[in-house]
Amino acid sequence: MTRLNAEMLAALPPAVARPAYDRAALEAGIVHLGVGAFQRGHLAAVNEAALHASGDLRWGIAGVSLRSPDTRDALAPQDGLYMLTLRDVDEAGTPRASLQVIGCLLGVQVAPEDPAAVLARIAHPATRIVSLTVTEKGYSHDPATGALRADHPDVLHDLARPDAPRGTLGFVVSGLRLRQLRGLAPVTLLSLDNLPSNGHLLRGLVLDFAQRVDPQLARWIAEHCSFPCSMVDRIVPRTTDADRAQVNAALGLEDAWPVVGERFLEWVVEDDFAAGRPAWDAGGARFVPDARPFETLKLRMVNGAHSALAYLGAMAGLDTVDRAVATPALHRYLDRLMGEEIAPTLPALPGLDLDAYRQRLLERFANPALAHRTAQIAMDGSQKLPQRLLGTVRERLAAGAPIDRLALAVAAWLHYLRGIDELGRRHEIQDPLADALAERCAAAERAAAASAPAQADEARVAVFAAFAPVFDNDLGSNPRFVSAVATQLRALRELGVHKTLADQP
Numbered sequence: 190m191t192r193l194n195a196e197m198l199a200a201l202p203p204a205v206a207r208p209a210y211d212r213a214a215l216e217a218g219i220v221h222l223g224v225g226a227f228q229r230g231h232l233a234a235v236n237e238a239a240l241h242a243s244g245d246l247r248w249g250i251a252g253v254s255l256r257s258p259d260t261r262d263a264l265a266p267q268d269g270l271y272m273l274t275l276r277d278v279d280e281a282g283t284p285r286a287s288l289q290v291i292g293c294l295l296g297v298q299v300a301p302e303d304p305a306a307v308l309a310r311i312a313h314p315a316t317r318i319v320s321l322t323v324t325e326k327g328y329s330h331d332p333a334t335g336a337l338r339a340d341h342p343d344v345l346h347d348l349a350r351p352d353a354p355r356g357t358l359g360f361v362v363s364g365l366r367l368r369q370l371r372g373l374a375p376v377t378l379l380s381l382d383n384l385p386s387n388g389h390l391l392r393g394l395v396l397d398f399a400q401r402v403d404p405q406l407a408r409w410i411a412e413h414c415s416f417p418c419s420m421v422d423r424i425v426p427r428t429t430d431a432d433r434a435q436v437n438a439a440l441g442l443e444d445a446w447p448v449v450g451e452r453f454l455e456w457v458v459e460d461d462f463a464a465g466r467p468a469w470d471a472g473g474a475r476f477v478p479d480a481r482p483f484e485t486l487k488l489r490m491v492n493g494a495h496s497a498l499a500y501l502g503a504m505a506g507l508d509t510v511d512r513a514v515a516t517p518a519l520h521r522y523l524d525r526l527m528g529e530e531i532a533p534t535l536p537a538l539p540g541l542d543l544d545a546y547r548q549r550l551l552e553r554f555a556n557p558a559l560a561h562r563t564a565q566i567a568m569d570g571s572q573k574l575p576q577r578l579l580g581t582v583r584e585r586l587a588a589g590a591p592i593d594r595l596a597l598a599v600a601a602w603l604h605y606l607r608g609i610d611e612l613g614r615r616h617e618i619q620d621p622l623a624d625a626l627a628e629r630c631a632a633a634e635r636a637a638a639a640s641a642p643a644q645a646d647e648a649r650v651a652v653f654a655a656f657a658p659v660f661d662n663d664l665g666s667n668p669r670f671v672s673a674v675a676t677q678l679r680a681l682r683e684l685g686v687h688k689t690l691a692d693q694p
């Protein structure tokens with residue numbers, strides 16, 4: 190099969206949308222760190238619409254992979270082009286998919302191969318925005334408090350080797366240092382990751398890191414660069430070989446790495462750009478003065494429910510999100526978790542109908558055309574639980590309100606950490622804190638063995654809840670929290686996921 194590339198654009202079937210601007214004249218105004226499926230299905234799609242609507246050719250994207258060459262290797266022979274296909278089902282339940290070739294990604298640099306080239310790109314005069322989707326674990330921070338982990342191997346490495354960094358903060362700070370030294374204009378640093386107040390978090394981490402490099406640099410960044418917060422929402426699962434085969438058949442060409450996502454998209458971003466921005470509103474972005482209430486809504490509802498579903502589903506042997514929500518007891522549990530325990534903690538947002546939001550979300554999860562794997566969402570739990578579930582737990586505890594369903598989600602994570610599902614299949618715990626979590630698992634079993642059988646699960650939970658990087662220093666000493674999680678963990682261990690869910694009031 191012939192490979193998709195710039196020359197082949199004219200040969201695409203008419204139903205496939207394609208770049209209608211002058212790609213050859215596109216400048217790289219955006220440097221994006223972490224060119225994964227999520228960025229290619231979200232930011233790039235919105236940016237493509239902005240290019241079409243405005244014709245402002247300053248806003249191409251120079252991609253950077255911080256770890257592996259895979260994306261570059263797939264996209265370089267395609268001149269950076271790839272197919273985005275958005276899938277859902279219509280009212281009659283018939284699957285439908287849109288097909289679009291995205292053109293705004295100009296290329297992908299692989300940071301470990303040539304870190305200096307990445308720094309040069311950040312320090313290029315055309316660069317105006319540095320955006321990031323490096324996932325929660327890419328920020329070298331303590332997930333419970335948001336503080337820089339000064340002992341993080343990437344931080345230690347990058348402070349010692351500012352000319353050849355390997356972590357996100359090292360690249361950002363060394364790149365900004367070059368801009369400052371060369372008298373170039375400041376830029377916007379735009380985090381698109383699922384972290385609370387992601388702009389403020391990034392700002393705090395960048396300034397802390399920069400302060401250790403040169404206090405004057407930290408001052409320059411604080412005064413001149415901006416860090417807007419944003420909430421981004423689109424489900425974009427990892428591409429599978431089946432997706433590739435389907436897309437290539439529709440395209441009549443070979444695309445080595447297409448991206449598959451849902452049609453739904455929300456992006457709420459603070460309009461605070463130090464050096465201008467594309468007309469992203471043309472692609473559905475909404476600009477607001479304060480994105481934090483939207484972030485809280487999304488992290489607690491979408492991601493909180495997603496993680497709960499992922500751990501329960503994975504342990505019950507339900508491999509995909511749509512299969513998991515098709516289980517009536519799990520569907521009912523998620524509906525009530527959101528409606529009764531999460532929604533009451535959310536800030537009021539004008540025009541937001543929370544019931545409709547919840548229903549819509551359950552429909553999004555039920556999308557059979559995505560085959561989003563529960564194991565993918567289950568990854569990196571230590572980095573996700575604090576903002577997805579534990580903030581909600583703290584507010585409910587402070588209000589004296591029930592937390593049984595939230596406790597079941599936390600217990601499901603602990604259940605999952607055993608590394609074997611209820612069908613006896615083993616799974617790897619993929620988490621940057623996997624070693625520490627494995628130690629906790631062993632310590633929890635020792636504590637359980639040393640306790641009376643009726644107290645064994647409280648003993649287990651107490652060991653985990655004392656793990657400050659996830660639970661901070663408060664939840665471990667909160668008897669209501671420990672006892673609620675222990676009750677649910679006991680049910681999961683003794684009865685299994687299905688019966689535990691069926692027994693929930």
Ligand code: CS2
Binds near residue numbers: 383421422495496567
């Ligand atoms: C998911 C998110 O993988 C995960 O942890 O919860 O990637 C989720 O699909 C997106 O945030 C949806 O906007």
